[in-house]
Amino acid sequence: MATIYQVSELAGVSLATVSRVMNNNTKVSDKTKQKVLKAMAELGYQPNSIAQSLASNRSNSVGVLVSELHGPFFGDMMSAIEDTLRLEGKHTIITSGHSDEERERASIEFLIGRKCDALILHAEAVTDEYLLELEVRGIEFVLINRYIQQIENRCIRLDNKQGGYLATQHLIKLGHQKLAYISGPKWKQDAQERLQGHKQALADAKIEFDDALCFEGDYQQSSGAKGLDWLYEHAPQFTCVVCANDEMASGVMTRARQLGIDVPSELSVVGFDNIIYASYLYPTLTTIDYPIYEMGKMAAKYILKQVYEKKNLDIKSVFVPKLEVRDSSIECA
Amino acid sequence: MATIYQVSELAGVSLATVSRVMNNNTKVSDKTKQKVLKAMAELGYQPNSIAQSLASNRSNSVGVLVSELHGPFFGDMMSAIEDTLRLEGKHTIITSGHSDEERERASIEFLIGRKCDALILHAEAVTDEYLLELEVRGIEFVLINRYIQQIENRCIRLDNKQGGYLATQHLIKLGHQKLAYISGPKWKQDAQERLQGHKQALADAKIEFDDALCFEGDYQQSSGAKGLDWLYEHAPQFTCVVCANDEMASGVMTRARQLGIDVPSELSVVGFDNIIYASYLYPTLTTIDYPIYEMGKMAAKYILKQVYEKKNLDIKSVFVPKLEVRDSSIECA
DNA sequence: GCTATAAATGAAAGCGCTTACATTTTAAAT
DNA sequence: ATTTAAAATGTAAGCGCTTTCATTTATAGC
Known part of the structure; x- marks a missing residue:
């Protein structure tokens, strides 16, 4: 060479x-x-890019933390980031944190050790303090899907509450009065916010929130099934269920079929995220669109602007969810 | 610092x-x-890992090329590789080639430029010559899902032909005599091999292969639908369709439903890959299991052994596909 | 043609490590 | 105690670049 x-x-x-x-x-x-x-x-x-990095103290690479390397949501996010960064000759180093505090932290420290110029983090488990500390340390980073007030300009996020609201409102408009809810893990910020939106929509429609109609899942397909079983045990009269993500909604639909309950005529189902498979399911899933590709792109742009001094980039930090009506939800019988 | x-x-x-x-x-x-x-x-x-790399001429990172950053197949592959490498303190740099010769090559050169100690490539579009040239250049690499005779020990692969054979044989055993086939892009090696297996199974059962029953798709969901339409136009009498991957099978099922054709009673469908969503579909999809996680792990092990001198690792290069029978295929009426 | 200034280029000191080789210390053998 | 070999440690030369500062060359003004 x-x-x-x-x-x-x-x-x-x-x-x-x-x-x-x-x-x-x-x-x-x-x-x-x-x-x-x-x-x-x-x-x-x-x-030799290594030598360049050493001499210039610039690695031209940005570190990305996702929860999992697989899964449609993170796949789209990674694609968006890599596509955007690659155009500017920057490199992407991807790690996963598995929604575990220890592992997230290890991954972040690893990326810092690799001398990434900046980090794009989908950090769920790590504390706010740790993240704030990062800023103090002078690390350049941007958060996806997490809100911390003190550094809100670094937070690229979806209005999850609004999303939860839209999903629930949609069903209420269809005449449903008994709505079940399958939440994500309550320690996750987005799960909380989505649930808040749900509650708000109920309140606005003067429907009382009922704990027996709310199950805490783990965002996995399987907990959709588990949740449905639990719900039928605790509160048999509901006519629809809103799920905090599409995976769980898919689990609900599968389980409903096993139980001989027809979706949507006997049970309407709404998801959240609009992952690609939502439209492949049967019936196709009504859901809340999460513009993750756009958001990933925006995170990358933020870095390009702040760290690599590209001007003329408009940064938008809050994204608005949209209701995507498909076949899994219909009027209450 | x-x-x-x-x-x-x-x-x-x-x-x-x-x-x-x-x-x-x-x-x-x-x-x-x-x-x-x-x-x-x-x-x-x-x-400072950059300084270490420069001085030792070792970056402790391995480059990975996938076709797409999203999609369940590559997601599992990346997970497997990262999990395995991380345990040994090695880093993973992931790029995508989008099944395009130019882009694959650019990605590979990028990884080399980044001084990766080794590469794990899911290269589809780049020529054999280019890959052989890589070896001449002294680049350490391993191929996933590609076979080149001269460097066969570097090829971690599935017996795709056997997979195609199993899928087709399964349907024949169920009494089907008119079998349609939706292939992947014929320029892709795995698509060719799977089709070969299909043909072999037909031959063994003394069923003649019919071009009118074979559509060339692009491995995308949408081409499953397109394929089914085309097939009904050209050869309306078939009772089942074997698809070269699960995405297209999903497309076929969706389109069949739109056409009012019941799966599986009127049309049996078989896929290939056993991506996670195969079992979420309705009906659940009979498919050929592609142990991509194991294969990704094996590729990583190969690198650990060859490049990082970890001993005691058994390397296996050819994996055997397995038939996964679910609800989308039943006896021919 | 000569000076003043700007533009282009070169010399050399790092960046933070690894490693071949030289030197010193320790332990073993007599 | 003395010699000898082995073990531990230190010295210093890179790895391939970037960048500051000094030097040279070109340009312009008179």
């Missing part, structure tokens, strides 16, 4: 000059620039 | 000694080792 030294030799200039044409930040006369370019081409020169 | 120099000063030893205890490859007396460890702890020292 050719080094900058060989290029400089072949071109008959100094190292510094070669470096200058590579980074073209300083003026270099056209004539020498051509010489250098020619030499580089001739040698098939590729700068 | 503390550097090795400050540690050495605090501990009252030389740089070299500090480096030695970090890498503990050379003997260091217990006493000094303790001193150094203490100093490191006191300073909260974290080695």
Whole structure:
């Protein structure tokens, strides 16, 4: 592998000059620039990015933390980030935290150790204090789907409460009066917010919230099934169920079928996230659209603007969810 | 951020000694080792991995190329690789190639430029020659789901032909005589092999292969629907369809429902891959299990063994697909 | 043509580590 | 105690770049 030294030799200039044409930040006369370019081409020169990083204290890579590497939600998020960053020649290092405090922290520290210029974090388990500490340490980062007031400009988020509201309101408008709810893990911020939205919608419609109609799931498919069973045990009269994500909604539909309950004629189901599979299910799932691709892109743009000094990028931090009506929800019989 | 120099000063030893205890490859007396460890702890020292890489010519990171960052198949593959590598303190840099020759090549070169110690590639579009050239260049790599005879030990793969065979044989055993097939893009090796297996199973059962019963899709959900339409146009009498992946099978089922055709009583459907959503569909999808998680893990192990000199790892390169019978396929009426 | 200034280039000091080689310390053997 | 070999530690030269500062070269004004 050719080094900058060989290029400089072949071109008959100094190292510094070669470096200058590579980074073209300083003026270099056209004539020498051509010489250098020619030499580089001739040698098939590729700068050593490790050396560049060490010398410049810039790694040109941004670290990403997701909960899981699989799953449609994080897949879209990663795609969005990588697509956006790649266009600017930045690299993406992805790690997963598995919604576990210890592992999230380890992943973040790893990314910092790798000298990422910035981090994009979908951090669920780590404390606010830790995140605030990161800022104190001078780490550049942006949060996806998490809100911390003190650093709210670093938070790219969806109005989850509004989403929960929309889902529930939709069913109420269809005439449902007994609504069951399957929540995400209550320690997760988004799960709380979605549930709040649900409660708000009930309140606005003068329907009383009933604990027996609310099950706490874990956002996994299987807990949709578990939740439905639990609900039928505790409160058999509901006519619909709103789920805090699509996976659980899918679990509900599957379980309902096993129980011989028809969706939607006997039970309306609404999800949340609008993952790609929501439209492949039968019946197709009414859900709340989570523009995760757009949000991932925005997070990347935030970094490009703040860290890599790209100007002219408009940053928007709060995204609005939209109701996506499909076949799984109909008027109350 | 503390550097090795400050540690050495605090501990009252030389740089070299500090480096030695970090890498503990050379003997260091217990006493000094303790001193150094203490100093490191006191300073909260974290080695600068960039500097380490530059000096040792080892980045401790392995590059991964997938077709897409999203999608259940690649998600599982990435998870497997990251899980395995992380345990050994190695890092994973993930890029996507979008099944496009140019982009795959760019991604691979990027990873090489990033000084990855090794590459794990799910390369579909790039030529055999290019891959062989990589070996000549001295790049360490392993291929997933691709077979090139000259470097077969570097190929972690599924017996796709056997998979195609099993799927088709399953339907034949159920009494089906008119079998439609929806293939993946024929330029992809796995698509070819799966189709070969299908043909072989037909031949073994003395059923003639019919071009009018074979549609070339693109592995996307939508081409399942397109394929079914095309098939009904060209050869209306078939009783089942085997699809080269689950996404297309899902598309087929959805379209069948729209057309008022019942699955499985009027049309049996079989997929391939056993992605997680296969069991969420209605009816649940009979498919061929692709042990991608195991294969991803194996690819990572291969690298650990070859590049990072971990011994005692058994490498297996060909995996055997298994038939997973569910509700979408039944006896021919 | 000569000076003053700006533009282009070069020299060299790092960036924070690893590692070959040299030196010192320790332990073993006599 | 003395010699000798082995073990532990230190010295210093890189790894391939970037960047500051000094130097040289070109440009303009008179």
